[in-house]
Amino acid sequence: xxxxxxxxxxxxxxxxxxxxxxxxxxxxxxxxxxxxxxxxxxxxxxxxxxxxxxxxxxxxxxxxxxxxxxxxxxxxxxxxxxxxxxxxxxxxxxxxxxxxxxxxxxxxxxxxxxxxxxxxxxxxxxxxxxxxxxxxxxxxxxxxxxxxxxxxxxxxxxxxxxxxxxxxxxxxxxx
Amino acid sequence: xxxxxxxxxxxxxxxxxxxxxxxxxxxxxxxxxxxxxxxxxxxxxxxxxxxxxxxxxxxxxxxxxxxxxxxxxxxxxxxxxxxxxxxxxxxxxxxxxxxxxxxxxxxxxx
Amino acid sequence: xxxxxxxxxxxxxxxxxxxxxxxxxxxxxxxxxxxxxxxxxxxxxxxxxxxxxxxxxxxxxxxxxxxxxxxxxxxxxxxxxxxxxxxxx
Numbered sequence: 001x002x003x004x005x006x007x008x009x010x011x012x013x014x015x016x017x018x019x020x021x022x023x024x025x026x027x028x029x030x031x032x033x034x035x036x037x038x039x040x041x042x043x044x045x046x047x048x049x050x051x052x053x054x055x056x057x058x059x060x061x062x063x064x065x066x067x068x069x070x071x072x073x074x075x076x077x078x079x080x081x082x083x084x085x086x087x088x089x090x091x092x093x094x095x096x097x098x099x100x101x102x103x104x105x106x107x108x109x110x111x112x113x114x115x116x117x118x119x120x121x122x123x124x125x126x127x128x129x130x131x132x133x134x135x136x137x138x139x140x141x142x143x144x145x146x147x148x149x150x151x152x153x154x155x156x157x158x159x160x161x162x163x164x165x166x167x168x169x170x171x172x173x174x175x
Numbered sequence: 176x177x178x179x180x181x182x183x184x185x186x187x188x189x190x191x192x193x194x195x196x197x198x199x200x201x202x203x204x205x206x207x208x209x210x211x212x213x214x215x216x217x218x219x220x221x222x223x224x225x226x227x228x229x230x231x232x233x234x235x236x237x238x239x240x241x242x243x244x245x246x247x248x249x250x251x252x253x254x255x256x257x258x259x260x261x262x263x264x265x266x267x268x269x270x271x272x273x274x275x276x277x278x279x280x281x282x283x284x285x
Numbered sequence: 286x287x288x289x290x291x292x293x294x295x296x297x298x299x300x301x302x303x304x305x306x307x308x309x310x311x312x313x314x315x316x317x318x319x320x321x322x323x324x325x326x327x328x329x330x331x332x333x334x335x336x337x338x339x340x341x342x343x344x345x346x347x348x349x350x351x352x353x354x355x356x357x358x359x360x361x362x363x364x365x366x367x368x369x370x371x372x373x374x
Contacts (some may be wrong), residue, residue, distance in 0.1 A: 029344070030248070031240045034185070055246035087223035091196060094216055102277035103212055126257035126264075129218045133266045144213040144264065144274060187287045194294030199323065203303030204321060209312050213305070217321045220367060222297065228291060232335055238337050241340040248346050252324065255354040259320055266361045285316040 011058065018063045019049045061116050067167060075167050082128055082160070090129040090146060104151040105134075108141040111161055117168030124160055186234035193227030200224055210267060211274040214260060221256040225249070288336040292329060299325045316360060321351035 007015045026041035051056045065085040123135040135142035146149035204218025229249045236242040299322050306318035329344045334342030
């Protein structure tokens with residue numbers, strides 16, 4: 001769908017953005033703008049970009065810069081809220097003298113189509129306290145939940161599933 | 176300066192809450208009955224405990240190089256801890272460690 | 286003052302995780318405890334940096350975190366085809 005020339009251009013652009021990210025990391029971590037350190041950082045960043053291009057990981061999976069803004073502005077705040085809410089619930093369960101747990105295994109058919117989307121979905125499930133993705137595949141996730149209520153929240157077409165799919169399809173409008 | 180006081184107050188609240196959540200995770204690690212449920216308790220420490228402690232420190236650091244490094248520590252925890260947890264849970268399941276499950280629906284009422 | 290309170294809380298959490306590592310019963314419980322101790326140590330390093338007024342400790346925390354996750358995955362790879370992990374269910 002995209003002409004060959006455009007693909008090459010896109011790949012160069014991606015390499016350049018990877019280089020910028022790496023160099024920014026170097027600057028932030030060194031914090032000393034001495035000429036020697038700056039040139040060493042420049043050299044290291046270039047070297048790493050060259051290596052990454054050689055082993056062919058500078059693509060939409062290895063450097064998903066396209067997802068940066070939608071993730072930062074829409075997905076992460078929601079995920080953060082979700083983490084806080086479920087961490088509070090798990091803490092209350094832990095401190096409850098009766099320990100009211102009902103561990104459950106559920107299967108989930110994720111609606112994502114790309115590997116990046118699947119990884120984001122599985123990692124988000126694990127990151128939320130109270131649910132852990134035990135087995136991850138293209139067709140099916142196996143999720144261990146601390147309570148039945150937590151297990152009921154994880155399902156195809158659930159809030160998280162929809163949001164990750166929307167993130168993955170960005171900037172296309174969803175449906 | 177009242178703005179400084181406000182900042183300190185926010186920072187102390189976050190630090191105390193973060194320390195508390197870390198403790199809750201540790202207690203859960205001891206109290207829970209089997210491996211998989213213990214992981215849920217540990218993830219409280221990994222996510223909200225670490226996040227709140229780092230946020231409290233971030234209030235103290237302000238917009239500086241130190242603040243940027245704190246954010247990097249936070250990002251590192253947020254990206255690696257679910258990966259490590261997933262690897263651990265998957266490995267346990269592959270080694271045949273069966274989770275203790277609640278009975279299907281019969282004793283749903285606590 | 287607050288920094289010392291957090292440091293104490295983190296140390297107690299480390300002690301609790303250490304107890305879990307000693308109690309076991311499976312290899313995976315011990316690994317989970319080791320992971321929690323790693324996270325606590327990272328946070329403790331960051332807090333100690335502020336407590337002593339030496340923010341350079343944050344670099345140590347970053348390196349420790351990287352080593353923590355790499356070590357974790359390395360140990361899991363090591364146990365992959367090992368029967369000893371299955372012996373005690």
